[in-house]
Amino acid sequence: MECDYLLEMKNISKNYSGNQVLKDVELKVKPGEIHCLVGENGAGKSTLMNILFGMGVIHNTGGFEGEVYFEGEKVDVKSPKEAMQLGIGMVHQEFMLIPEFTITENIKLNREILKDNLVSRALGEKLKTVDFKRMNKDARKALDTLEINIDEWIKVAGLPVGHMQFIEIAREIDKQNVKLLVFDEPTAVLAESEAKNLLTAMKKIANSGIAILFITHRLDEVISIADNVTILRDGVRVCNKRAEETDVGELAELMVGRKIDIQNKQASKNISQEIILDIKNLYVDMPGERVKGIDLQIRKGEIFGIGGLAGQGKIGLANGIMGLYPSKGEVLYNGEELNLNDTKNTLKKGFAFVSENRKNVGLILDESIELNMIFTALNIKEQFLINLGLFKLKNFTKIKKYSMKRIKELDIRCTSSRQHVGRLSGGNQQKVCIARALTQEPDVLFVSEPTRGIDIGAKKLVLDLLLKLNEELGMTIIMTSSELAEVRSIADRIAIISEGKLAGILKPSDTNKKFGLLMSGIPLNKIMEEEA
Numbered sequence: 359m360e361c362d363y364l365l366e367m368k369n370i371s372k373n374y375s376g377n378q379v380l381k382d383v384e385l386k387v388k389p390g391e392i393h394c395l396v397g398e399n400g401a402g403k404s405t406l407m408n409i410l411f412g413m414g415v416i417h418n419t420g421g422f423e424g425e426v427y428f429e430g431e432k433v434d435v436k437s438p439k440e441a442m443q444l445g446i447g448m449v450h451q452e453f454m455l456i457p458e459f460t461i462t463e464n465i466k467l468n469r470e471i472l473k474d475n476l477v478s479r480a481l482g483e484k485l486k487t488v489d490f491k492r493m494n495k496d497a498r499k500a501l502d503t504l505e506i507n508i509d510e511w512i513k514v515a516g517l518p519v520g521h522m523q524f525i526e527i528a529r530e531i532d533k534q535n536v537k538l539l540v541f542d543e544p545t546a547v548l549a550e551s552e553a554k555n556l557l558t559a560m561k562k563i564a565n566s567g568i569a570i571l572f573i574t575h576r577l578d579e580v581i582s583i584a585d586n587v588t589i590l591r592d593g594v595r596v597c598n599k600r601a602e603e604t605d606v607g608e609l610a611e612l613m614v615g616r617k618i619d620i621q622n623k624q625a626s627k628n629i630s631q632e633i634i635l636d637i638k639n640l641y642v643d644m645p646g647e648r649v650k651g652i653d654l655q656i657r658k659g660e661i662f663g664i665g666g667l668a669g670q671g672k673i674g675l676a677n678g679i680m681g682l683y684p685s686k687g688e689v690l691y692n693g694e695e696l697n698l699n700d701t702k703n704t705l706k707k708g709f710a711f712v713s714e715n716r717k718n719v720g721l722i723l724d725e726s727i728e729l730n731m732i733f734t735a736l737n738i739k740e741q742f743l744i745n746l747g748l749f750k751l752k753n754f755t756k757i758k759k760y761s762m763k764r765i766k767e768l769d770i771r772c773t774s775s776r777q778h779v780g781r782l783s784g785g786n787q788q789k790v791c792i793a794r795a796l797t798q799e800p801d802v803l804f805v806s807e808p809t810r811g812i813d814i815g816a817k818k819l820v821l822d823l824l825l826k827l828n829e830e831l832g833m834t835i836i837m838t839s840s841e842l843a844e845v846r847s848i849a850d851r852i853a854i855i856s857e858g859k860l861a862g863i864l865k866p867s868d869t870n871k872k873f874g875l876l877m878s879g880i881p882l883n884k885i886m887e888e889e890a
């Protein structure tokens with residue numbers, strides 16, 4: 359009997375040490391459809407996918423309840439390898455590529471094509487050689503399906519982030535029997551125009567008969583691409599809708615349970631003309647995000663946005679000034695020269711940084727929320743300590759009180775302030791990173807991709823909090839983001855970086871066209887000429 363659904367997950371329930379995170383959830387995906395899975399941070403999306411892929415974190419914590427059917431057959435997937443054998447693949451949010459390998463080698467990793475040679479014919483299988491010709495041909499075919507115009511024999515190291523994403527996808531579609539591909543927030547790391555390319559590629563994959571399960575926080579993407587949407591809230595399936603019968607507003611409301619609205623910032627308040635940061639001819643050697651001689655003046659008390667396409671250098675700016683990547687040039691902070699390449703000193707001077715890379719630079723995953731929140735303030739400013747003369751002790755009462763306040767303010771979904779950060783959902787981890795930077799009470803706060811991976815409700819909360827810090831404490835905020843709409847909702851001025859250089863500075867109210875042209879590297883004076 360032909361079955362309507364490729365994948366059916368029925369009555370799925372899961373608890374982690376008594377904490378129920380999924381309750382009777384149902385998910386049904388048809389062959390060749392694009393099915394979106396949306397929900398707030400902590401709603402249970404990753405947990406559901408962990409069950410589908412038979413991840414160890416599920417078996418090691420008591421398994422789950424419910425049934426999974428694939429192509430009409432009941433399955434019991436015990437590992438990602440078994441999922442792959444069934445034809446279920448995953449495009450990862452964090453890239454799993456080997457930089458020193460070529461694109462072909464990455465696409466064919468662990469699935470190399472071997473061919474016989476004289477020695478192997480005599481001495482056996484193990485001495486076969488790699489058939490580069492056939493491997494390159496397959497890789498080319500996968501890249502062509504995605505219409506990616508890039509040579510398959512070049513190394514992955516140094517490629518822009520947008521390309522890396524496509525290589526991950528090419529690897530999955532090159533697997534012969536793939537029937538269902540899960541995309542876990544693939545566009546979170548991409549700028550808007552690159553995200554569009556990715557969506558087009560996803561449509562092509564779906565048209566070729568492969569079903570796509572797409573997890574995203576960008577609701578406009580859901581509307582533009584999905585056939586069906588499943589909405590989770592607090593571990594329960596709220597409903598399943600046809601995308602053409604809903605809109606962004608309704609989805610946001612269903613997810614969060616209230617109305618949400620993010621608009622461009624209107625007229626800028628009176629910002630002082632005093633320069634807090636004077637950046638002169640700054641170069642930053644950050645792979646994939648090089649800065650190649652930027653001059654910028656940031657005014658005291660403003661929210662300054664930095665935008666641009668992925669790989670153009672916007673991310674490099676904050677990383678360079680914070681000393682995380684080698685940089686040269688001159689940066690004056692309140693008129694005094696800042697020692698570049700010295701993170702500790704920069705932190706001591708009153709800077710804080712919420713990195714775009716929360717797992718590597720941001721968090722200690724096997725430590726508590728509390729400790730993660732106060733870690734930098736404790737080390738740099740010796741806060742949260744009781745001084746006992748000869749030695750100092752952590753002031754646990756103060757730490758707990760402080761962290762509970764931040765948990766409430768940022769609506770961090772957790773079981774307690776002592777919960778390990780590694781056990782939080784991705785979006786809630788991001789909120790802990792923000793809380794940590796705020797604990798330092800900085801004069802200048804760099805935030806990179808602050809709303810990456812967080813849902814629309816939490817996004818509004820974070821943006822409102824940044825506005826509040828800026829208005830009430832006069833904190834100067836420099837926010838780098840791939841999402842123009844969010845920068846335009848809070849920044850006073852926005853610099854667009856293109857090819858490692860400053861393309862121009864715009865107001866949030868400037869036209870979409872101006873933003874688009876600057877991002878594609880067309881200089882401001884040319885745009886003005888066109889408009890005149």
Ligand SMILES: Nc1ncnc2c1ncn2[C@@H]1O[C@H](COP(=O)(O)OP(=O)(O)OP(=O)(O)O)[C@@H](O)[C@H]1O
Binds near residue numbers: 415
């Ligand atoms: N290994 C774990 N141990 C204990 N609790 C966990 C573990 N992994 C996830 N959780 C909890 O399960 C709940 C659901 O988390 P999950 O990661 O599935 O959410 P999500 O919808 O994917 O969120 P996000 O959009 O932020 O990624 C959260 O409350 C989280 O704290």
